[in-house]
Amino acid sequence: MLTGMHIAVIGGDARQLEVIRKLIELDAKLSLVGFDQLDHGFTGASKEQIDEVDFSTVSAIILPVPGTNLEGQVDTIFSNEKIILTEELVKQTPAHCTIYSGITNSYLDHLVTSTGRKLVQLFERDDVAIYNAIPTVEGTIMMVIQHTDITIHHSKVAVLGLGRVGMSVARTFAALGANVRVGARKSEHIARIFEMGLAPFSLKDLSSHVSDVDVVINTIPHMIVTSDVISKMPAHTLIIDLASKPGGTDFRYAEKRGIKALLAPGLPGIVAPKTAGQIVANVLAQLLKEGMDGRGEK
Template structure:
């Protein structure tokens, strides 16, 4: 239980609603900033304007998955009010206050470091990333079906990167009957691709490996699908870029060549917001429970 914990949920989308629901069920007191247009009531949750919140009593701040923009603004679909997380706000919080976000950026890193507040990046956790790969795969399959005129079965697909998402994507498309090759750099990843029964190749050979593919699925958050690579692709190739913004594809050159290239970060929140929110809610409730137990232990 999270009785006595005071938490600010600051902005967010439908995923945040599942988090609020879970934490109120655990008896936390939730203050909702940036939710004035939300009709759905939550017992134990109160809508507040940021300027009216007493941050000196707040144990945790939960940001949306994207965190903040480079100026500190927090994205919310339930408010027209601009919500900004500032260094001044964090200075007003107790020293034990923890900021939870899906991902971070230089602004968020900087203000939490300056104020010496703990920042937890949920998407850097293996459990969150692996659970999230499930709706990511389903969304990728949906995009492949919607944007091609061929079946996945017997299509030629290149998956770039064998991280937690890349592994799930490669396995799932292979199980659907696609001919899947996977590009990686690490020797252990090449070995794992081979063990999975898929065709491995080194990413340094990427230009030679895309000459006969129908779909290219990128998970590498660096410009890897560049103009030189795209120039070697058949004109019908579909590029689905799952890497975080701005992706790893030269979208300008893809458009120039007439190749459809789609940037699709955050697919779990688009195709399955309820499930994606439940994933985050379960992990957050565990982390908050551990924080509360630790704090009570230190006070004893």
């Protein structure tokens, strides 16, 4: 249980509602910032403006999956309030206060360094990333069906990257009958692709492996689908970029060539916000309990 633990949940989308439900269930004291337009209330949680929160008693700050932007602003779909997490506010928290975010950026990195607080990136954890791969794959299937006029079965699909998402995407599309080729850099990934019964290729040879491809699914957060690569694709090719913004695709050149290229980060929160929220909530609950136990709190 998290009885008496003061937690500030700041901004977010529908996923955060599952986090709030879980924390209430664990008897935490919640300050909800950026939820003033939420239709229903939560017993045991109070909706507050950010300047109304007593940060001197806050043991944890929970940010949305994207964290903040580069100016410190936190997005929310439940309020028109402009919410900025400042160094001044964070310095008011107890020294043990931990900030939880899906990912980080230069602003958040500087914030925790300057205030001496700890930042936990939930999406850097293997368990969160693997669980999230499930709704990501389902969302990718949905997008391919929506934006092509062929079946996935017997289509030619190139998956770029064999990380936690790439592996799940490649395996699922193969199970649906697609002819899947997977590009990777590491020799051990090439070996794993072969072991999975798929067609491996080295990413340095990417441009020579897309001349007949129907769908390209990128999971690598670096510029990989360049203009040179896109120039070798058939005009009907669909590119789906699952990497975090700005993705790894030259979208300008894709548009110039008339090739449909879609940036689709955060698919779990779009196609299955309840499940995606429960994934985050369960891991957060575990981490918060461990933090409380570590400080000897009851």
